[in-house]
Amino acid sequence: MQNDIVHPSRGLGRMRIAVVGAGIGGLATAIGLQKCGHSVSVHEQAAALTEVGAGIVLAPNSQRLLAGAFGIVVSGTVRPSALHLRRWQDGSTISRQLLGAEASARFRADYVTLHRADLIDALAAGVQPGTLHLAQRTIAVRQDDDGVEVDFENGESLRADLVVAADGNRSLVAAAVGVPTVPRASGYAAYRGLASPDLIEELGDDHTAWLGPDRHFVHYPVSGGRFLNFVAIVPSPRDEPESWSSAGDIGDARAHFADWDPRVRRILACTDSVGLWGLYDRPVHDVLHAGRTVLVGDAAHPVLPFFAQGASMALEDAAVLSSLLGRATPENLADRLAAYSAARVPRVRKVQQVSYRNATMFHLADGPEQQARDARLGTPGAGDPLRDNDWLYGYDARDEAAVALARNS
Template sequence: MRAIVVGAGIGGLAATLNLNRAGHEVTLVEQTPRFTEAGAGIQLAPNATRVLRRLDLLGAVAAQAARPSHVSFRTWSDGAEICRYALGHEVEDEFGAPYLQVHRADLQQALAAAVPPESVRLDTPAVGIDQDDGAAYVTTASGERLAADLVVAADGIRSAARQWLFGADEAVFSRTAAYRALLTADDVADLDLPDTGVWLGPGRHFVHYWVRRRELLNIVAVFGTDTATESWTAEAEPGEQLRTFDGWDPRVRGALERTGQVFRWGIYTRAPLARWNVGRVTLLGDSAHAMVPFQAQGAAQAILDAAVLGDCLAGATPAQVPDALDRYVRRRLATATNMQARSARAGEDFHLPDGAEARARNARMAAHAAEHRFMPVATAWAADVLDERATW
């Protein structure tokens, strides 16, 4: 069976690999002329790394990643620890796969290297998708019309395919933005930072974790704002991050002071959909369920989409594609939509003002950590893993 995947981000690459694994011929079309390094850190929980193992890619990704020991939640002003959770071998023992922290480019490179080169068409913008009873079609900017038995639109948060399928629907600004930067291990050697840290404060939070074999520290400083551009490459004004995080713990300030190039990324989402597919065409990843990153599950959910898509299409004939896509959406839509909502709630919880509400949140977090080794979001890792064991 023939498939076309539109978009060579993490979701599109994972979809290509899983469809190939299911025995289908895949053409991956990507508008950019080359795979380029974009973004910075990504956290991959066991629900994602189990899929990488299934694709025989876990070793390649892990070789470039960092394996955290724990995550520490702290207060913004003095860095007092609220609670901590295990992320190391305890996670792997419990969920059957490791928790990894990787540079986005390293993950993309590992996925891209596994895709047969003859399957990839770079510098090929898609300008239209349509279908009839027997096939689906992608029209390229050059006027070529590519035909296949199904089309997977993994074209990101600004998905044109989503509008072609379901009408006008714009990305939604979350009223938050983030300063993003990478620091070397030497840059922060004297700061006494926890292995992975999440610092909570009024209207802001600060996250740091290691990537690239612990050679680089990824920092993400999130803040509320009325305006921000959704861009990986927009730079902050000099010193802007220090003004925004004025008065924070000296370790946070120390990290922010040592940044060189700082990017200012507006965080956008997409409204939940009642369905992702029409006939022989389906959405996948951010085009279907873009979410705020406050549960570190955006990339993982796209990877899970790809795995379930491949599973549902294994052994399918061209005539069975619409029903197979229905099964894919039934298996994934509720889980991804719930994670969208969970991530949004986490952002609200992280940004509570000082006072009774923040004290109650801290007490609740401490009480949970006293009884559980893993973060509350680990219930989702467990559900995904159990679903995989039951159906794969």
């Protein structure tokens, strides 16, 4: 078996950087670092970047980064008319906050829904030719004062000035450099699927969440309106896998919502297959780097999907990290990585906390607490997702990076 040392092409880059994982965070980080002139390679264990996953949301805080920071345009995005919260049993409106032009004007970017595969395709097309290396499963990482060496299952190795761990919630890279990566179960799992676009005409193009006792149901159009994406959150005491490609039982999914509004049941009746994804996160560490290894996305801070910010946090990570490393050299690398951790940890902790809060708020049993929640969310000026989330949607990761650079200079 070969055990050659394979270096990323030096090109004109100031540092050799290897990214492990070709998901949203890994690819976006690679694009940002290449724009800074670094020599970057991306190493993905899968043999192909297939259409894995389902719908995701990009709120204005991440949507503005795609074109602004990374120069990426994604096909098939949909701009929902509103964020619509409904009652589980009869579909009555709890609150409906207009998005569209209002959100775009307020936050200088759109609130969009899309298929994860469309975003991955666009990001993969955005890295330089020869950057992406598939079928390279990482099996070992060793670092010293001068660099990091990564070994792959196929017998190849590489040495780089910096390794970016973008390999998910159970990151092998993070574990190898001493960062604990033991996920904590939320007690919930998500059935994910795609239904007929015919339902969009009936249900509208809102990003809709139906709230009910101990579970909720979300749907919105993706792929330019060719599919209605749905996510059904249910209690799960079992250790469900986290994989985007894990299959679920459509009969079980339907049973969980058998007494819900007929429109929810109709969505589940219009599909024959669903994925089943266990929902896990873990507390955010005080620092997101160790030596010459830095963590992004789920490898750094997995977030429960009850706030629709997982992909957005990965894109923010990529923007902040690539900005901070724009003029970095091996000599000042440690300071720049410390600045990245200082910038990102408070924000991702807050997002994680809100996600946990929603896990409780969305799933209240019918009764006084639920009635108080509905009244609060339905009162004009209260529970306004745009006003309440100014801190979230109005945030620009590039501004955060500029402040961190100023402190670091």
